Amino acid sequence: MVTPNPDFARQIAEAGGEEVKMCFQCGTCTAGCPSGRQTSYRVRKLMRMAQLGLKDEIVNSEELWECSTCYTCVERCPRQVPIVDIVIALRNIAVSEGHMFDAHKKTAQNLAKFGHTVSVSDKVSALRKEMGLPEVPPTVLANAAAKADLDKILKATGFCKIVE
Amino acid sequence: MAKYAFFLGCIAPLRYPGIEKSTREVCKALDIELVDLKDASCCPAPGVIRAFNKKTWLAAAARNLALAEKAGLPIVTICNGCYGSLFDAAHELKENPALLKEVNGILAQVGMEYKGTTVVRHFAEVLYNEVGVDKIKAKITNPLSYKVAAFYGCHFLKPSGIKNVDDPENPHILDDLIEATGAKSMPRQNKTLCCGAGGGLKAAFGDVAKKFTQTNLENMKASGAQYIIDVCPFCHLQFDGVQKELGYSIPVLHLSQLMGLAMGMNAKDLALSAHVTPVTL
Numbered sequence: 325m326v327t328p329n330p331d332f333a334r335q336i337a338e339a340g341g342e343e344v345k346m347c348f349q350c351g352t353c354t355a356g357c358p359s360g361r362q363t364s365y366r367v368r369k370l371m372r373m374a375q376l377g378l379k380d381e382i383v384n385s386e387e388l389w390e391c392s393t394c395y396t397c398v399e400r401c402p403r404q405v406p407i408v409d410i411v412i413a414l415r416n417i418a419v420s421e422g423h424m425f426d427a428h429k430k431t432a433q434n435l436a437k438f439g440h441t442v443s444v445s446d447k448v449s450a451l452r453k454e455m456g457l458p459e460v461p462p463t464v465l466a467n468a469a470a471k472a473d474l475d476k477i478l479k480a481t482g483f484c485k486i487v488e
Numbered sequence: 489m490a491k492y493a494f495f496l497g498c499i500a501p502l503r504y505p506g507i508e509k510s511t512r513e514v515c516k517a518l519d520i521e522l523v524d525l526k527d528a529s530c531c532p533a534p535g536v537i538r539a540f541n542k543k544t545w546l547a548a549a550a551r552n553l554a555l556a557e558k559a560g561l562p563i564v565t566i567c568n569g570c571y572g573s574l575f576d577a578a579h580e581l582k583e584n585p586a587l588l589k590e591v592n593g594i595l596a597q598v599g600m601e602y603k604g605t606t607v608v609r610h611f612a613e614v615l616y617n618e619v620g621v622d623k624i625k626a627k628i629t630n631p632l633s634y635k636v637a638a639f640y641g642c643h644f645l646k647p648s649g650i651k652n653v654d655d656p657e658n659p660h661i662l663d664d665l666i667e668a669t670g671a672k673s674m675p676r677q678n679k680t681l682c683c684g685a686g687g688g689l690k691a692a693f694g695d696v697a698k699k700f701t702q703t704n705l706e707n708m709k710a711s712g713a714q715y716i717i718d719v720c721p722f723c724h725l726q727f728d729g730v731q732k733e734l735g736y737s738i739p740v741l742h743l744s745q746l747m748g749l750a751m752g753m754n755a756k757d758l759a760l761s762a763h764v765t766p767v768t769l
Contacts (some may be wrong), residue, residue, distance in 0.1 A: 451762060480597055
């Protein structure tokens with residue numbers, strides 16, 4: 325027995341996915357989805373579940389995270405539904421309620437730690453120096469004050485809660 | 489001389505410095521001045537960070553855009569992910585004044601403001617639209633004879649409604665740039681299929697990502713391609729990193745590395761030793 329959540333539509337709209345209501349379930353998205361070739365992710369089904377307010381089923385599903393954001397569905401949708409924006413909105417809701425894979429948490433932690441999504445490797449630093457590139461790239465990695473600014477932005481937007 | 493703020497991103501400087509180096513060299517040869525966008529951070533990544541917290545993504549992207557705005561320069565990226573994030577964020581902030589105001593409330597906490605004027609470009613599209621194939625041909629000193637697979641990736645072209653770079657289903661500009669070096673871009677099935685790495689798939693569902701990659705590799709192999717030419721360090725990382733395990737060995741080069749080779753760059757400066765799938769020239 326599933327219980328629709330009528331408040332979910334408002335939550336999706338606030339997260340930037342209001343246009344999910346435009347979907348008329350033709351299935352062009354699922355037909356062209358490369359992830360659907362390999363997984364049980366069905367774009368049309370996710371859009372319908374969102375319309376119906378099946379929040380618990382969505383935020384607890386692995387399928388929500390099997391979209392590679394390739395935009396094939398968006399390009400082909402006859403209703404111009406911004407499907408990737410809706411997937412992003414649904415993921416934002418899931419994450420805000422504590423649903424997150426450890427591997428993704430690690431990526432988020434990298435951003436908080438380095439200001440970049442990947443760590444700094446000694447091997448690459450040595451290679452950079454050897455090639456005549458600055459050993460430390462001229463990004464937040466090279467300027468503690470700039471990194472502190474980024475940290476403030478991460479904090480002000482609630483990102484730190486995610487990486488804890 | 490055209491002048492751009494060079495946005496490095498994460499994977500190129502921290503995993504494949506040859507992509508960064510060759511971009512610098514190729515731009516120099518083509519009279520494009522690159523000014524490092526100092527103090528920039530991750531774009532942040534569109535498929536992961538945006539999926540975790542859109543507000544963080546937009547504010548951190550706006551910080552990068554504001555740095556370029558202050559320098560008075562358009563941004564050039566060498567990565568589809570950076571292009572996707574920065575282009576999309578700049579577009580949203582331009583279209584939605586209320587959102588721009590909200591983001592500026594956050595930037596004000598670090599003494600910054602974004603007015604909404606930064607233009608975001610991709611290296612490959614700048615080469616095609618601003619330099620042009622003919623001028624590139626004139627700079628080739630070491631014409632190449634490789635048969636290659638052109639790999640566009642996703643966020644370079646899509647969503648096409650706001651990007652308008654090329655036909656998202658049947659693009660040609662990367663093929664044209666590749667052929668300017670003398671190399672032959674081999675036609676193949678499903679050339680716009682995603683590499684599989686995006687949207688957090690590589691991190692959380694690596695086996696699913698590999699299936700995307702394997703389908704691409706099989707189509708590339710069937711086309712007779714000897715090299716894979718990409719325009720995105722993240723696609724590059726995916727193709728380079730998983731081939732050994734999947735039983736393929738097609739060397740992977742970023743467009744900047746291919747151009748660098750064709751313009752006579754020293755192979756050492758392409759940092760091919762950082763590649764997992766061996767590159768023999």
